[in-house]
Amino acid sequence: MTPLASRNTPTASDIGRPESKWLGPLVLLGPSGIWLGLLLVMPALVILELSFVPGIRPGDVVNPSGLDNYTQIFQPIYLQVIGRSLFFAINTTIICLLLGFPVAYWIALLSPARWRNLLLLCFVLPLWTSSLLRSYAWITILRPTGVLNTLLASIGLPPLTLLNSSSAVLIGMSYSLLPYMVLILYASLEKLDRRLLEAAADLGAHPSEAFWKVTVPQTLPGIAAGSLLVFITGLGDFVDPELLGGASSMTAARLIYNQFLGATQNWGFGSALSMLLILAVSLAIALLIKYGDSTSKR
Amino acid sequence: MAIPRRNAKLGERRVILSHQGANIQDSDTIARRIHVSVIGPQAKTNPRASWQALFSLLMFGFMYLPIVVLTFYSFNQSAYSASWTGFTLAWYRKFFADERILAALQTSLIVALVAVAIAAVLGTLMTVGLTRYHFPGKGLYRGMSYLPLIIPDIAIAVATLVFLAVVAMPLSLWTIVAAHVVFCLSYVAIVVSTRLTGLDSHLEEAALDLGATPTQAFMQVLLPELMPAIVSGCLLAFVLSMDDFLIASFTAGGGATTLPMEIFSRIRTGVKPDINALSVVLILASGFVAFVAESIRYQGSQKRFK
Numbered sequence A: 001m002t003p004l005a006s007r008n009t010p011t012a013s014d015i016g017r018p019e020s021k022w023l024g025p026l027v028l029l030g031p032s033g034i035w036l037g038l039l040l041v042m043p044a045l046v047i048l049e050l051s052f053v054p055g056i057r058p059g060d061v062v063n064p065s066g067l068d069n070y071t072q073i074f075q076p077i078y079l080q081v082i083g084r085s086l087f088f089a090i091n092t093t094i095i096c097l098l099l100g101f102p103v104a105y106w107i108a109l110l111s112p113a114r115w116r117n118l119l120l121l122c123f124v125l126p127l128w129t130s131s132l133l134r135s136y137a138w139i140t141i142l143r144p145t146g147v148l149n150t151l152l153a154s155i156g157l158p159p160l161t162l163l164n165s166s167s168a169v170l171i172g173m174s175y176s177l178l179p180y181m182v183l184i185l186y187a188s189l190e191k192l193d194r195r196l197l198e199a200a201a202d203l204g205a206h207p208s209e210a211f212w213k214v215t216v217p218q219t220l221p222g223i224a225a226g227s228l229l230v231f232i233t234g235l236g237d238f239v240d241p242e243l244l245g246g247a248s249s250m251t252a253a254r255l256i257y258n259q260f261l262g263a264t265q266n267w268g269f270g271s272a273l274s275m276l277l278i279l280a281v282s283l284a285i286a287l288l289i290k291y292g293d294s295t296s297k298r
Numbered sequence B: 001m002a003i004p005r006r007n008a009k010l011g012e013r014r015v016i017l018s019h020q021g022a023n024i025q026d027s028d029t030i031a032r033r034i035h036v037s038v039i040g041p042q043a044k045t046n047p048r049a050s051w052q053a054l055f056s057l058l059m060f061g062f063m064y065l066p067i068v069v070l071t072f073y074s075f076n077q078s079a080y081s082a083s084w085t086g087f088t089l090a091w092y093r094k095f096f097a098d099e100r101i102l103a104a105l106q107t108s109l110i111v112a113l114v115a116v117a118i119a120a121v122l123g124t125l126m127t128v129g130l131t132r133y134h135f136p137g138k139g140l141y142r143g144m145s146y147l148p149l150i151i152p153d154i155a156i157a158v159a160t161l162v163f164l165a166v167v168a169m170p171l172s173l174w175t176i177v178a179a180h181v182v183f184c185l186s187y188v189a190i191v192v193s194t195r196l197t198g199l200d201s202h203l204e205e206a207a208l209d210l211g212a213t214p215t216q217a218f219m220q221v222l223l224p225e226l227m228p229a230i231v232s233g234c235l236l237a238f239v240l241s242m243d244d245f246l247i248a249s250f251t252a253g254g255g256a257t258t259l260p261m262e263i264f265s266r267i268r269t270g271v272k273p274d275i276n277a278l279s280v281v282l283i284l285a286s287g288f289v290a291f292v293a294e295s296i297r298y299q300g301s302q303k304r305f306k
Helices: A003-007 A023-050 A068-072 A076-110 A113-128 A131-142 A147-154 A166-190 A194-202 A207-235 A239-244 A252-261 A267-297 B012-022 B024-035 B051-075 B090-096 B099-132 B138-150 B153-166 B173-197 B202-209 B214-243 B246-252 B259-267 B273-305
Strands: none
Touching: A023 A267, A023 B099, A023 B138, A023 B153, A023 B173, A068 A267, A076 A113, A076 A166, A076 A207, A076 A252, A076 B051, A113 A166, A113 B051, A113 B273, A131 A147, A131 A166, A131 A239, A131 B051, A131 B259, A131 B273, A166 A207, A166 A239, A166 B051, A194 A207, A207 A267, A239 A252, A252 A267, A252 B153, A252 B246, A267 B153, B051 B090, B051 B273, B090 B273, B099 B138, B099 B173, B099 B214, B099 B259, B138 B173, B153 B173, B153 B246, B173 B214, B173 B246, B202 B214, B214 B259, B214 B273, B246 B259, B259 B273
């Protein structure tokens, strides 16, 4: 890989020799095409097929009798699971937007210019640490005899039972996804045309009026992109609900996991749920593209 | 700005993707915008402490709270009590003597190093190929290459497991590697393509005019130019591979245990003090990798502006 080493052995392959028009594209695009085709596209097609096969595992006699796996999803108990996944994803998105916007705004517009990159780097640095360990840290903080309750007791407040509840999942997910929101909002705020804000001020607009009429509309694509990113990631999150939510916080990702690696082995149903998840994510992206276009046309 | 993390988890991939979602046609520009640190015009400085500054300070505290807590417990004699009972290195000794953890760490390192090496070669070739050639289905190919950045990990994990079962491939360390190459490839590709679009294509043409073979031009002109981006993309992919829990547990079978799988099985059964020590070591290691990745990328972009 080092350029020095390659200098003496220049023609390992004959990329783009005149007589071989196809060799160049083949060498450059072939290997990754094969890899992605075999391990991404083919698998996706296989789970699509399997999602229509009721109650069997591969290798058993195939009896493709249709939509059983999908109709099973509409049982109340599973609808509740999907509803809970949506609840977590939507609420996490709202929390991240509310917490992330002031931070991104401060870093992008109010902090000293030469510190900005460093501040942003510091804010998102915890992203580089293991997601499992971050959830584990929240267990340590939220458990009944943990950091939070010790703190509450020391100032004379009653303890909270947060671990193994929806609140714990929301705290963990918001913590994990906040840096993404800040990153995207920062990118959006940072290219905000400040002359418009100055113009608004010159024309007598109150800062809050300028914020709602200039800053927010201009940042709308960033808000939409950040919200979508958090929503999608939250919808597919497995680690936070599993480690912080306890038995009562079954989500779609945990249900899928159980269908394959847990006690209830039903690969067809698990595949159908996975297809539903992929569909939901695709739908969210399609909405964003449509919405993003409509804001740029305005 | 290139701080990522997967499962977004990790970050970058999803960040970049969502930007592409916002404006698919302009993906390269957007990715560049994220990566290239742009010094904005000097803002009117406000010396007063604004509520945004105080709030941000609070949020910085929130982001570092778990790390501080883990560090505190890793040196605390009683790892179960939230008060300080004395300094100890016992948890570190315990974890460095834990053979299962060390074996899992070794497995994770092998997986990450092999997957990243393969992804670096394939990803760089692919990105160069995608910029250089026009062919029917190119949009589809490009879309496929970015797909792992959007699809939830659990869906990728399920799909790979089912596919491996259908083709009757025994699960092992190498099936984890094969699955990790898929998402590592996407990260390397997106970081490299950012750099490639900002590159002067005349350099390579000049080399060809001066009599270099296309391979020489690729190896001696293009590759050195791309190297900062390739290394930066590799470090990102490495961190993400080291952190992956879902895809590894689906594609490992009983064949191998990676570090995240080992950690998961331990913390699911309750609080384990030696995990605190492990956390601190891993956080320092990934912080170091993040720092190296950022400075390489930063120096690369500085050089380009000269």
